[in-house]
Amino acid sequence: MKSYKPLTLILASQSPRRKKILQFLSVSFRVVKPRNVDETAFPREKAQQLVERLALSKAQAVSKLYPQFPVLAADTVVVRGNRIYGKPRNKAEALKTIMSLQGTKHEVWTGAALVWQKHKIQLSHREKTAVFFRKLGKDEVAGYLNSKEPYDKAGAYDIQGTAAGWIKKWEGDYFNVMGLPIQWVVQQMELINCLRKS
Numbered sequence: 619m620k621s622y623k624p625l626t627l628i629l630a631s632q633s634p635r636r637k638k639i640l641q642f643l644s645v646s647f648r649v650v651k652p653r654n655v656d657e658t659a660f661p662r663e664k665a666q667q668l669v670e671r672l673a674l675s676k677a678q679a680v681s682k683l684y685p686q687f688p689v690l691a692a693d694t695v696v697v698r699g700n701r702i703y704g705k706p707r708n709k710a711e712a713l714k715t716i717m718s719l720q721g722t723k724h725e726v727w728t729g730a731a732l733v734w735q736k737h738k739i740q741l742s743h744r745e746k747t748a749v750f751f752r753k754l755g756k757d758e759v760a761g762y763l764n765s766k767e768p769y770d771k772a773g774a775y776d777i778q779g780t781a782a783g784w785i786k787k788w789e790g791d792y793f794n795v796m797g798l799p800i801q802w803v804v805q806q807m808e809l810i811n812c813l814r815k816s
Contacts, residue, residue: 777795
């Protein structure tokens with residue numbers, strides 16, 4: 619696999635899963651948490667619009683502090699029907715989310731954005747992956763809710779964790795469920811590489 623080192627990229631996210639994806643791509647990066655970004659959805663805003671807007675807002679917020687560096691940001695939600703699921707705030711919310719998703723098909727939408735003020739670049743993207751869960755037993759759900767897994771992830775699950783055993787199949791980019799659409803990220807790394815050489 620091609621290495622992007624020693625490039626310096628700022629990741630405007632503290633997500634361990636997004637860090638893993640960049641490490642998998644051999645990208646050298648630094649994490650900076652975006653601040654003062656209101657993540658409230660606009661009235662009638664669709665999931666795909668929400669994640670792309672928030673990703674761009676997060677990238678812009680960090681880019682203001684580091685205009686010389688490319689900044690990558692992302693936002694992910696889970697959608698079933700008209701319901702958008704973010705990170706559960708407590709056990710009751712996690713239970714409601716898991717029970718709603720089990721035995722059904724849902725969508726994972728990730729918005730990603732690259733902002734690099736030095737080169738006047740501002741790009742954004744949205745991507746969908748469909749995920750199909752099997753039916754879950756009460757005991758396995760109860761045990762899962764007592765672990766740490768559900769509480770920092772959109773939809774209350776991690777495709778690399780316990781929920782890997784719940785998934786019958788998925789359609790689309792596996793890495794998108796982790797939090798970054800990998801082909802789009804690779805394209806942006808190629809762009810960054812070219813601009814650094816120019």
